[in-house]
Amino acid sequence: MGLKDPIRVVVTGGAGYIGSHVAKLLVKRGYEVLVIDNLASSSGKNLLYGEFYPLDLANEEGLCELFREKMPDVVMHFAAYIVVPESVEHPLKYYYNNVGNTLRLLSAMQRAGIKNFIFSSSAAVYGIPESIPVEETAPLNPISPYGESKAMVEKILRDMSLAGELRYVSLRYFNVAGADPEGEIGPTYTQPTHLILRALKTAKGEFPFLEIYGTDYPTPDGTCVRDYIHVMDLAEAHILAMEYLLSGGSSEVLNCGYGKGHSVREVVKLAKAVTGIDFEVRETGRRPGDPPVLVAKVEKIKRVLGFRPKYEDLFLIIKHAWEWERKN
Ligand SMILES: NC(=O)c1ccc[n+]([C@@H]2O[C@H](COP(=O)([O-])OP(=O)(O)OC[C@H]3O[C@@H](n4cnc5c(N)ncnc54)[C@H](O)[C@@H]3O)[C@@H](O)[C@H]2O)c1
Structure with a gap:
């Protein structure tokens, strides 16, 4: 392959929740990691693995200079704004950062001759899918x-x-959830919007109650059903994707989930069981744009990457997230 040893990986958004877990796994597997983050939506607390470059992706010249100097083998691109309702209120902010700055990153890569890219996409691209599991x-x-x-x-x-x-x-x-089982890193969102995190923060007393948005969906218990994946399994999927590209694999789009759905009520029940706290829950109306069921078809990632999850258990996901929350 003519690759340098060790393989050098850029992780944009590596101070954030998912990027920091991937950076940790990469370092533990012997890869060299360069973290690029402007700390726009993370505290910096998770910056434990890899070499940190405090760069904004809007700075194409800065990126290009870094890439030419370090010549990474792969770029993993996590940096983005991620709060869906905020994107509805401030679309330009989202297009500017998530699209515009990705173009600057891709342009800097092209100028430096870097050709392997792993992108953090989302089930949000499907909108409200016509059939489940979604392929x-x-x-x-x-x-x-x-x-x-x-x-x-x-x-x-x-x-x-x-x-x-x-x-x-x-x-x-x-739906990505959970935290590093070793307890070193975990979610550090400045705006926690994800259900499991909201539930645990409510258990901790950071919010007075947890809201369930909609109980009249066409699902077994009337609440929305989602496919939750443990962040460390997702990190493993990134390593597999990188190894796949470096061994000559062709471009692919792959769902990352377990192919199993859990309702909001189920999550709440498990969060209460894990924490031992009977926090208050309020049922309110539906939020616009929430699909009733979002579950992945996962055969492709298993076939193409040989992905075999290790933490496929919602109780364990919530337990790891709670261990992190309790400490922080
Ligand atoms: N969390 C989920 O459930 C989920 C689901 C689907 C997709 N994703 C995608 O995964 C990626 C990571 O999400 P996350 O949950 O870790 O979010 P996060 O907010 O914790 O991490 C994103 C990081 O990117 C950084 N960043 C943002 N804009 C930047 C810029 N212009 N320059 C440099 N750094 C910048 C932020 O400071 C932050 O540290 C995102 O692309 C997100 O869209 C997340």
Whole structure:
């Protein structure tokens, strides 16, 4: 392959929740990691692994200089804004960062001759899917600027790949949750919006009650059903995707989930069991744009990458997240 030893990996957004878990796993596996983050939406507390470069992706010249000096083998791109309702209120902020700054990153890579890319995409690209489990070939109908920004980047990557400008793996994450089982890192969101995190923070007393948005969905208990994946399994999927690209694999788009759905009520029940705290729950109306059920078809990632999850258990996911919350 003519690769340098060790393999050098850029992790944009590596101070954030998912990027920091991936950075840790990469370092533990002997890869060299360069973390790029502007700390726009993370505290810096998770910056324990890899060499940190406090750069904004808007700074294409800075990126290009770093890439030319370090010549990384792969870029993993996590940096983005991620709060869906905020994207509806401030679309330009989301398109500017999630699309515009991804273009600057891709341009800096191209100028430096770096051709392997792993992209943090999202199940949000599917919008409200017509059939469940949702397959990678399903039409992309995002219903928020956030989801649209991910779909746009996927189109740009597809065209660049077709033109031979790079090879990429786009990983469409479903609901990512949990924390490093060793307790070193975990979610550090400045705006925690994810259900499991909200539930645990409510148990801790950071919020007075937890809201359930909609109890009249066409699901077994009336609440929305989601596919939760442990952040360390997701980190493993990134390593597999990188190894796949480095051994010559062609561009791919892959769902990342377990293919199993859990309802909001189920999550709440387990969060109460894990924490031993009977926190207050209030049922309110539906939120616009929430699909009733979002569960991944996961055969493709298993087949293409040989992905075999280790933490496929919602209780364990919530337990690891709680161990982190309790400490922090
Ligand atoms: N968390 C989920 O459930 C989920 C689901 C689907 C997709 N994703 C995607 O995964 C990626 C990581 O998400 P996360 O949950 O770790 O979010 P996060 O907010 O914890 O991490 C994102 C990081 O990117 C950094 N960043 C943002 N804009 C930047 C810029 N212009 N320059 C440099 N750094 C910048 C932030 O400071 C932050 O540290 C995102 O692309 C997100 O869209 C997450």
